[in-house]
Amino acid sequence: MSMEAFEKIFSTKLKLLYEDKKGRVKVWEHKTLNIHRVVLHYRLGNQTMKYAELAGLVRKEMKDNFKVSWWRGLGFGVLAEDIVIDDDKDELVKLIDDQVNAKGTWQWLITADPVKRRITGMHTWAAGYLTPMFVETARYYKDAGEYDIATYKRPKGKLMNILTAVAGSRMGVEEFHVPE
Numbered sequence: 001m002s003m004e005a006f007e008k009i010f011s012t013k014l015k016l017l018y019e020d021k022k023g024r025v026k027v028w029e030h031k032t033l034n035i036h037r038v039v040l041h042y043r044l045g046n047q048t049m050k051y052a053e054l055a056g057l058v059r060k061e062m063k064d065n066f067k068v069s070w071w072r073g074l075g076f077g078v079l080a081e082d083i084v085i086d087d088d089k090d091e092l093v094k095l096i097d098d099q100v101n102a103k104g105t106w107q108w109l110i111t112a113d114p115v116k117r118r119i120t121g122m123h124t125w126a127a128g129y130l131t132p133m134f135v136e137t138a139r140y141y142k143d144a145g146e147y148d149i150a151t152y153k154r155p156k157g158k159l160m161n162i163l164t165a166v167a168g169s170r171m172g173v174e175e176f177h178v179p180e
Contacts, residue, residue: 006079009136010039013129016133025061030129037129038066038076038104041067044112048084051091062104073100077108079137086116089150090127092122098157108134121151 007016016030016038028039040061041101049057058078068074097105107130109154110121142149 005140006041006137010041013133014039024103027061027065032072034072035071035129036066036069036074038062038074038132039130040076040078042080044079044080044083044085046082046084048086050087051085051095052087054078054080054083054085055095058106059103068102068115070105072113074104075107075128075130076104077110078106079110079112081112082114083111084113085111085120089120089152092120092152093154096122096124096154098125098154107131110134110137110151112139112141113155117147119147119149119151121149122153122154123151125156179180 010016010028014030017027017029018037024043024045026041028041030037037115039123040058040059047076062076066074093111095106095109097107105124107128108121110119112119119138121134121138123131131144138151141147148165
């Protein structure tokens with residue numbers, strides 16, 4: 001897919017921080033006193049892996065290059081292109097955090113599998129700073145019409161169900177629909 005399209009999407013709120021020498025990953029960042037957000041854009045060359053292997057790759061990148069500050073946290077999203085997922089989509093739910101994570105809160109993931117011609121996306125249950133990038137990236141793939149697309153919203157965990165119920169919020173699992 002078009003790298004320029006993703007650069008346009010990500011550059012609306014983020015700045016390109018670096019690109020590795022092999023061109024496998026571009027890292028976008030927004031960092032202020034109050035907020036720290038990152039998007040990792042992988043191009044994996046039709047590599048076959050399980051979601052857990054992808055998680056290891058992502059968490060290593062985050063650990064090696066970013067420090068999570070207690071006062072602002074660190075939220076991130078991942079676009080993994082040219083990746084053949086050899087796993088059940090239920091494993092995807094385990095990657096996306098449902099609450100703050102001291103190692104960085106993984107807010108969304110979109111994978112583009114060129115063999116199955118399938119886009120799979122998972123977003124955390126709460127919308128945030130990076131949500132528009134998830135929506136616009138999914139919309140880009142949907143509009144291109146070359147892939148089947150499925151996007152999901154990660155359900156709240158037990159703790160968040162309790163806390164949001166106490167706060168008067170609705171509980172439930174929803175499919176994440178990309179707006180037209």
